[in-house]
Amino acid sequence: MAKPMTKxxxxxxxxxxxxxxxxxxxxxxxxxxxxxxxxxxxxGAVTLPGVGKIYCRERPERMVRNPATGEQIKKEADKVVKMTIAKALKDSVNG
Structure with missing residues (x-):
């Protein structure tokens, strides 16, 4: 895999x-x-034509497991940033 481009x-x-x-x-x-x-x-959300859509999604409160101890912990609701890749970009990579 190639190195990512730096700023x-x-x-x-x-x-x-x-x-x-x-x-x-x-x-x-x-x-x-x-x-x-x-x-x-x-x-809100931002669509970058030919690249994709960047948006924020809310995740509900849920139970998670501590991998070190196996203990179940309640995790509060939070937000996560997601990106959907545009079909044009997928096609240029695969084709």
Whole structure:
């Protein structure tokens, strides 16, 4: 498996794709991340065309097991961030 792209590499690739400098690309990436974070943490969802949909899902209170002791513990309800991958991305990877 290939190593994941770092933020520095992503900013450099984005700058090259945009035809601008790395500082502008870094600011653009930080802005997109801030918008996604704000929207999803507020309970909304963000769709990135061709990539997927990022959303927050609530999980109910449930019983979980401590793997070290086997003890059953009640875990409070919480929220988890999910992402559904777009069909276009799946098809480009598989085809």
């Amino acid at each position: 520095t590499q992503l900013v450099a690739a984005l700058a090259e794709e945009m035809g601008s400098d790395k500082k502008s690309a870094g600011n653009a990436l930080d802005s997109v991340i801030a918008i996604i974070t704000r929207e999803v943490s507020g309970g």
